[in-house]
Amino acid sequence: SYVLTQPPSVSVAPGKTASITCGGNNIETKSVHWYQQKPGQAPVLVIYYDRDRPSGIPERFSGSNSGNTATLTISRVEAGDEADYYCQVWASSSDHVVFGGGTKLTVL
Amino acid sequence: QLQLQESGPGLVKSSETLSLTCTVSGDSVSSTNSYWGWIRQPPGKGLEWIGNIYSNGTTHYNPSLKSRLTMSVDTSKNQFSLKVSSVTAADTSMYYCARFTAADAFDIWGQGTMVTVSS
Numbered sequence: 421s422y423v424l425t426q427p428p429s430v431s432v433a434p435g436k437t438a439s440i441t442c443g444g445n446n447i448e449t450k451s452v453h454w455y456q457q458k459p460g461q462a463p464v465l466v467i468y469y470d471r472d473r474p475s476g477i478p479e480r481f482s483g484s485n486s487g488n489t490a491t492l493t494i495s496r497v498e499a500g501d502e503a504d505y506y507c508q509v510w511a512s513s514s515d516h517v518v519f520g521g522g523t524k525l526t527v528l
Numbered sequence: 529q530l531q532l533q534e535s536g537p538g539l540v541k542s543s544e545t546l547s548l549t550c551t552v553s554g555d556s557v558s559s560t561n562s563y564w565g566w567i568r569q570p571p572g573k574g575l576e577w578i579g580n581i582y583s584n585g586t587t588h589y590n591p592s593l594k595s596r597l598t599m600s601v602d603t604s605k606n607q608f609s610l611k612v613s614s615v616t617a618a619d620t621s622m623y624y625c626a627r628f629t630a631a632d633a634f635d636i637w638g639q640g641t642m643v644t645v646s647s
Contacts, residue, residue: 453633510632517577
């Protein structure tokens with residue numbers, strides 16, 4: 421089955437740029453989606469189709485996908501961005517959804 | 529504005545069947561190309577996909593749970609449902625329902641409902 425690998429944690433100072441990676445075999449051939457989950461809340465879609473932002477998501481959130489790694493980038497990080505972030509793909513070969521293990525973003 | 533709301537027992541006994549319902553408002557559960565899904569999250573852990581159901585009744589299940597799952601759609605109530613049989617403590621989780629888009633992403637989520645399996 422397809423596996424997505426994320427670092428357990430990433431730390432960043434306010435105002436800096438955070439990069440959260442999502443590794444998968446030839447992931448560039450898949451569409452990658454990203455979710456933000458704050459404590460006690462349901463996940464929120466922040467990036468879909470590798471780099472598109474849903475309505476209401478700040479431009480500070482961006483995504484890319486190349487080779488075996490997809491990346492969520494958060495520019496000018498704010499305290500309110502502190503959350504868990506999950507990547508997700510559709511494994512078409514087996515018709516199922518795969519989530520990465522999640523990355524806890526800490527704003528120092 | 530589309531909204532989803534999970535409902536069901538918060539406590540289920542081990543070996544019994546967990547049953548949850550997701551009520552859809554702001555859209556029809558049977559809209560063309562409507563896809564709906566269930567995701568769960570054990571306390572302190574990551575997201576686990578359970579399965580999807582399509583407006584035509586087609587289902588896709590997580591292979592690790594497939595033998596215990598049943599999903600259905602009730603168009604008269606604008607709801608879709610999840611049943612997990614033979615539950616154990618490992619099924620204790622927050623359960624979310626969500627809309628699964630044509631982009632293969634979950635764009636709208638319910639607030640979630642916590643289910644605890646007791647022995």
